[in-house]
Amino acid sequence: MTLTLSALAQRHVMSQPVYEPGKPIEYVARELGLDPAGIIKLASNENPLGASPKAIRAVRAALKDSQLYPDGGCVRLREKLAAKLGLPPEQVAIGNGSNELLELLGHVFLGAGDEAVMGRPAFIVYKLVTLLFGATPIEVPLEEHRHDLKAMAAAVTPRTKLVFLACPNNPSGTVNSADAIVEFVRSLPDHVALVYDAAYAAYVENPPDLRPLIAEGRKVICLRTFSKIYGLAGFRVGYGYASAEMVALLNRVRQPFNVNAAGQEAAIAALDDEAFVSRSRRINAAGLKQLTKGFDRLGLETVPSAGNFLLVRVGDGDAVFQKLQRAGVIVRPVKGYGLPEWVRVTVGTKAQNERLLAVMAG
Ligand SMILES: *Cc1c(COP(=O)(O)O)cnc(C)c1O
Numbered sequence: 001m002t003l004t005l006s007a008l009a010q011r012h013v014m015s016q017p018v019y020e021p022g023k024p025i026e027y028v029a030r031e032l033g034l035d036p037a038g039i040i041k042l043a044s045n046e047n048p049l050g051a052s053p054k055a056i057r058a059v060r061a062a063l064k065d066s067q068l069y070p071d072g073g074c075v076r077l078r079e080k081l082a083a084k085l086g087l088p089p090e091q092v093a094i095g096n097g098s099n100e101l102l103e104l105l106g107h108v109f110l111g112a113g114d115e116a117v118m119g120r121p122a123f124i125v126y127k128l129v130t131l132l133f134g135a136t137p138i139e140v141p142l143e144e145h146r147h148d149l150k151a152m153a154a155a156v157t158p159r160t161k162l163v164f165l166a167c168p169n170n171p172s173g174t175v176n177s178a179d180a181i182v183e184f185v186r187s188l189p190d191h192v193a194l195v196y197d198a199a200y201a202a203y204v205e206n207p208p209d210l211r212p213l214i215a216e217g218r219k220v221i222c223l224r225t226f227s228k229i230y231g232l233a234g235f236r237v238g239y240g241y242a243s244a245e246m247v248a249l250l251n252r253v254r255q256p257f258n259v260n261a262a263g264q265e266a267a268i269a270a271l272d273d274e275a276f277v278s279r280s281r282r283i284n285a286a287g288l289k290q291l292t293k294g295f296d297r298l299g300l301e302t303v304p305s306a307g308n309f310l311l312v313r314v315g316d317g318d319a320v321f322q323k324l325q326r327a328g329v330i331v332r333p334v335k336g337y338g339l340p341e342w343v344r345v346t347v348g349t350k351a352q353n354e355r356l357l358a359v360m361a362g
Helices: 025-032 053-065 075-085 098-109 124-132 149-154 178-187 211-215 244-253 261-270 274-297 317-326 350-361
Strands: 092-095 115-120 136-141 160-166 193-197 220-225 238-241 309-313 342-346
Touching: 025 317, 053 261, 075 092, 075 238, 075 261, 092 098, 092 244, 098 124, 098 160, 098 193, 098 220, 098 238, 098 244, 115 124, 124 136, 136 149, 149 160, 149 178, 178 211, 211 220, 238 244, 274 309, 274 350, 317 342, 317 350
Parallel strands: 115 136, 115 160, 160 193, 193 220
Antiparallel strands: 092 238, 220 238, 309 342
């Protein structure tokens, strides 16, 4: 046997960069001999308030039917979201996290010779998905930590199939104005679809509404998730709304039971828990202020964020990440995003933020 398995793999599989997720609490506890109960994770923009209690109750009730396959069409969840959005259910797609929808978009649109335009830095999954399908990522540097929409429009070529735009962006937390985004979408040529990632839109006061653009026939899909403000990251449920044609294309490439039953129930119940969402939004706004002020007092620059996380310039990002981790606070180094001097911290509860700031000060 002289051939390795890797030699048999598709070329773009071998060039696929490895995604480094925020470290799970259990890993860090084991690595450093710490008590997991004393560790706080401010690395993956999860909701520090936990999940909606209504969602948890709904999941408990659903567990007794675990022998059954889930509803492959996510009918109840799609109907509920559609009613909330004022769209027909045919214009709503559900994914195993919005990450799955990003991958499905790759399946539908990207192949060798195609290009996808994205910011740098932007959510790393855009690049991973583009490379996975043998297409070429065209990364357009941010301008003062914000998407440079003029430069992104200029980066579109006849080979461009997709443009990825997150608002707020991750890891920078910045937003572009609604007017600028609408103008950008209108400027895109007919052979390009916009993937508008609104994972953090629920934290924004008046997020841009792209439904009118979808209604006028623009090629736009808006992605949302239950992982962030709804506190359901563990269940992996995300959704997209777009034209019925776009949703039908995504349905062609997804697996029949892509969203599990517990996740569907959790998401349906979470949509009824407006109080939980409002409280999450309030606590996040207060926490952002607390952290921004705290870092300012420590003489550390932050990027004004509209999301539930904050980029902080700490000098040596890896060293500060290690120091915080030894103290039981997990944050996110962003060297992989080309920001070696920064770390990204999730906004926690008041007490968690205080602890983060105290360790940073020490
Ligand atoms: C967290 C995040 C998502 C959500 O991913 P899920 O797969 O739904 O958990 C999507 N886009 C961005 C930019 C994110 O930061």
